[in-house]
Amino acid sequence: MSSVASISCSKYEEKLVTEAVRKAMDELGGLERLISKNDRVLIKPNLLSPKAPEQAITTHPLVLKAVIQLVQETGATPVVGESSGGFLAEKSLTAAAFEKTGMKSVCEELDVEFINFDRVETKLVSNVGNTISDFNLPIPLLEADFIISLPKLKTHSLTLFTGAIKNMYGVIPGLKKMEYHREFPNPNRFAEVIVDIFATVKPDLAIMDGVIGLAGDGPGSAGVPCAVGTILASTDLVALDTVAAKYLGYDDNQVQISNIAAKRGLGRANLNRIEITGNFVQLEYKQYDLPSNAFLSHLPNFILKPFLQLMMSKPIIDQQECTKCRTCLKSCPQLVIEEIDDGDTVHLEIDEANCIKCLCCQEVCPYNAIDLKENFLVKFLRYL
Structure with missing residues (x-):
């Protein structure tokens, strides 16, 4: 033991x-x-x-x-x-x-x-x-x-x-x-x-x-x-x-x-x-929020395996909080974060189609400007 x-x-x-x-x-x-x-x-x-x-x-x-x-x-x-x-x-x-x-x-x-x-x-x-x-x-x-x-x-x-x-x-x-x-x-x-x-x-x-x-x-x-x-x-x-x-x-x-x-x-x-x-005893009423992707671990493998990437939460950039420091862009393994110049402003966007949801961008963002967007199907299953 x-x-x-x-x-x-x-x-x-x-x-x-x-x-x-x-x-x-x-x-x-x-x-x-x-x-x-x-x-x-x-x-x-x-x-x-x-x-x-x-x-x-x-x-x-x-x-x-x-x-x-x-x-x-x-x-x-x-x-x-x-x-x-x-x-x-x-x-x-x-x-x-x-x-x-x-x-x-x-x-x-x-x-x-x-x-x-x-x-x-x-x-x-x-x-x-x-x-x-x-x-x-x-x-x-x-x-x-x-x-x-x-x-x-x-x-x-x-x-x-x-x-x-x-x-x-x-x-x-x-x-x-x-x-x-x-x-x-x-x-x-x-x-x-x-x-x-x-x-x-x-x-x-x-x-x-x-x-x-x-x-x-x-x-x-x-x-x-x-x-x-x-x-x-x-x-x-x-x-x-x-x-x-x-x-x-x-x-x-x-x-x-x-x-x-x-x-x-x-x-x-x-x-x-x-x-x-040791002497630590956890209080029974303690309950913490788990990651939005934690629900996926409870799904049967025949559902999860073919649709895993589709069902995982996606990182999105909060344009209000983003300072355009470009740390996420430079640290993205897939190089799927783009700098978009629309003529009036410049902002960063994540190419969702090619994002592998590794969440490196979220880990390194200095300004808490990257949120997770939960898949609608997972959200629906969670409340069943």
């Missing part, structure tokens, strides 16, 4: 967060049981885009700080590495994310190296799965003796949930993430890519920031911050994600990424086979 520690933490106060992280690791027998003093420990937070911590889109810097301090106390050497969700040739979104989220300040305060995976050498590593032949992985990741996934508890409009497993997608540098979205537009096949990366990298531990999570049409600005109130930890990342997804309201068979990983023997995705330890 797998074990997941879940510790109560009501708000982002340094003392409370530090105590919760320590208690979570104590439930697992202590971090010193897992790493040695000469180890180089790679900590991988979720820095999806340059957002302030209070937006609940990225791992909170106080959680990172607590984990770094725990690693340092063992005598090991922590380093922090990430590649954000979007990519701009003229500007590093990852560098901006380190700055905006407060991660850079934490690393500088604790004298810890932080690594932009978009700006380091990589090496081709054979994929242990079967979606593609190999992955281009950052050398600092490959040189690490121990890897900690430090995700944020969030919904995801494409994959329904994003946690410790999907957090490892951020080890893929810049443009490659866009290529995988383009090559695998089907959500189920894309989930297999995520699991392939996870299985190839093999992170050793996950500590999840679930103090304030993100519900609704996450994982970006269209999501809604929700107070969950917990720090989770486990060496079984599949089990951790299964428990965290349960807190948001998912069944343990609803999140495809976790199901695929469990079928491959990479962890437990059955709540009956997961021991939850």
Whole structure:
């Protein structure tokens, strides 16, 4: 049976967060049981885009700080590495994310190296799965003796949930993430890519920031911050994600990424086979909004499979909120966002016919200007 520690933490106060992280690791027998003093420990937070911590889109810097301090106390050497969700040739979104989220300040305060995976050498590593032949992985990741996934508890409009497993997608540098979205537009096949990366990298531990999570049409600005109130930890990342997804309201068979990983023997995705330890008790009346696409997971496969792309929610640009910054246009894997000049004004539009609904545009939009339009048939079925 797998074990997941879940510790109560009501708000982002340094003392409370530090105590919760320590208690979570104590439930697992202590971090010193897992790493040695000469180890180089790679900590991988979720820095999806340059957002302030209070937006609940990225791992909170106080959680990172607590984990770094725990690693340092063992005598090991922590380093922090990430590649954000979007990519701009003229500007590093990852560098901006380190700055905006407060991660850079934490690393500088604790004298810890932080690594932009978009700006380091990589090496081709054979994929242990079967979606593609190999992955281009950052050398600092490959040189690490121990890897900690430090995700944020969030919904995801494409994959329904994003946690410790999907957090490892951020080890893929810049443009490659866009290529995988383009090559695998089907959500189920894309989930297999995520699991392939996870299985190839093999992170050793996950500590999840679930103090304030993100519900609704996450994982970006269209999501809604929700107070969950917990720090989770486990060496079984599949089990951790299964428990965290349960807190948001998912069944343990609803999140495809976790199901695929469990079928491959990479962890437990059955709540009956997961021991939850610690002092966190979720209030029964807590109910959060799930992504508009979550309803699709309840449809029979004979209906879903042929019409999946048609039935998924579509991203649309809110022209009132759009500032024409063109971040979405430059980050779109399919190149289906166009700049339209009608003579009087210039605006951006998404070519719906060729959009693969990967929602990269929604993830990287700095101004919350991309909404999701639910398919009318799904909306109708939801109210039956």
